[in-house]
Amino acid sequence: MKKNLISLLFVLLASIIGQLLYGKLEPVNLIMLYLAAVLVSAYLLGRGPAILASVTSVITFDVLFVPPRFRLSVEDAQYFVTFIGLLCVGLLISELVSQLRNRTTAAVANERKAIALYRLSHDLSKGMNIETIRTIINQAVRSVLRTDCTLFLESEGYFTQTDPYAQDVDPDEAARRWSYQNVQCAGHGMELWPDAKMAYFPISTGIKILGVLGIHGNISGGIWSPEIRQWTETLANQTAIALERVFLSEETKKMEIVQEKERLQAALLNSLSHDLRTPLVAITGTLSHLVNKQTSSQSSIDREMIDNAKKEADRLNRLVTQWLDMARAETGNFKVEPTPSDLNDLVGVALKEAESALEGRIVTVDLPTNIPEINIDFPLFLKAFSNLLDNAVKFSPSGSPIDIIAEDKGLLVTLGVADQGIGIPDEQRDKIFDKFYRTSQSSNVPGMGLGLSISRAIIAAHGGEITVHGRPGKGTIFRIGILTQPASKAIPS
Structure with a gap:
């Protein structure tokens, strides 16, 4: 309604200017003022207001500038041709300019989406943790869809239950589970669970599904056009790549920690093997020599003490051997040569x-x-x-x-x-x-x-x-x- 009133104001402005020029120009030449009003209406307001401006321009021109003036009648039949020409040209201009306006709007929107995806890709390449990725994704969604989003990740325990048709499951939970399970879109504005508050897009690497991207329902324009849906699916794919990189980075760090731990364990094992074995070899060797050199002149107490010391040294040697064997098993230092x-x-x-x-x-x-x-x-x-x-x-x-x-x-x-x-x-x-x-x-x-x-x-x-x-x-x-x-x-x- 507001746009229609504005288009009528453009016609009124053309009429005022025409009234000022009346008598200085032929009435036919004043038609250009109304065509300008139609052109401006079509470019700024769209097809509907431009058509209204075209029809109103014909009526207004007849009433104000065609004899007899200020009456909705025509003395000269040739003006009927003028009216038809003015209406047709006005309608044609409104259609062409409206198409140009729509294409311009679409081009601007596509440019905005492309820039958003470029910035998203650039920012995600530097995002090294999940919270940073959440922030980057939400900023991209706000810049294009004018709404917020939420990441539901499998690693955070959102999909321990995946049956979307279980009893007492609300539409959002059902849509989220179904999207995760079937790797397809569902939820608000979609074919399945359209009454959900959010629309859900699977975050998948093609090999593994990592979770679901939830877009809040109040998106810009209110509907999921094919272009917006494709852009959001691309966003979800970019998110999957970024998350996979983060997970791989975390796994790499864990492997590096494990490798460093194993290296330290091996170094400690080698050190202990030397530090424990060397004195034990000396002790057991000495005690074995004393046992072999026992004579009848030694007291029974001395012989018993030497025998007990030898047994305990052997037991200690076995315990140390077991401990070192267990350490080797845990660090993978045992090698099997069958x-x-x-x-x-x-x-x-x-x-x-x-x-x-x-x-x-x-x-x-x-x-x-x-x-x-x-x-x-x-x-x-x-x-x-x-x-x-x-x-x-x-x-x-x-x-x-x-x-x-x-x-x-x-x-x-x-x-x-x-x-x-x-x-x-x-x-x-x-x-x-x-x-x-x-x-x-x-x-x-x-x-x-x-x-x-x-x-x-x-x-x-x-x-x-x-x-x-x-x-x-x-x-x-x-x-x-x-x-x-x-x-x-x-x-x-």
Whole structure:
């Protein structure tokens, strides 16, 4: 309505100027004033006001300047041609100028959107955290759509539930879930959930969807034209690229921290290995010499003290070895070099090393005669198996039997160590492979709780696993399952 009144004011202004020029110019020449009014109306106000100005100009020209003046009549029939010409030219001008105005407006809008996207891309390239990206995106939306936006990211827990059709879900939550799940637009002004307060655009890299961009409903113009929708989808894509860069940057920083941590752990490990092993080697070497040089002239107390010192030094050496082994497993410093190995040799070496610990026990070995060779790192695998054997000794009564059983199951070979000890409660079996974990029954048994954890790490590096089961009656059996295929090359940290 306001634009129509303004167009009538332009016609009135043309009439006033024409009245001042009447008598100095022929009435036909005054038509140009009205055409100018139509032209200005079309350019400034649009098609509708320009058409009104065209019709009003014809009537006003007839009344004010065509004889008889001030009457809506015509004496000379040729003026009818003038009126028709004035109306047609006015309508044509209004249409052409209106189209030019619309194209100019669209060009300006496209330029504004292009500039906004350029600035967005430039600003996002410097945005190194999510909060900065939120601010940049909101500024871009305000500059083009004249409204605000909200980022809903999967990493922030917005999409733990993704069913848009669940009961008691409001339209906005449903539209957001559906957009995330289907990687399509939904919400305010869209085909689906148009009654939602926001319109939702998926933020997707093409490989992974990171979240949803929510645009508040009161956008400039009130409707989602194809151009505005395409611009917003481009904005969401730019946002996805920026977020992915931030996430990758954060992952890189975490990897750098982990690598630095591993480097420091390796340096500490090497230092401790040297600082602890060197004095231990000297102590155990001296004590071994004293044990071998014992004579009958020494008192029984002296011999007992030397023997006890040697045993404790050996125990300390084993504890230090376990601790260093666990540290190597966590930092990935164990390297597996598999070779074809015979289980008979493995069991024989393990029993030889544990000969003193197994003194007074009956050890039953049940190995099939045709059991195949397995690809293992013999020293590492021996360490894992010896830990199970040592575990059976420590947690079973002195003198009780220990069974070593192997089975050939085709592609899988199992090697078990069974005891008749205190057993492990069912609720604690999942925890016994954790570092430093000790069962409630083992508080009076010496040790650090690292042996089983080290064994599990070594066996996992060979592509196998360790399981634990209770024995009928009493006791525990640990089974190592190993494939008869080549082992991997490194222990996973």
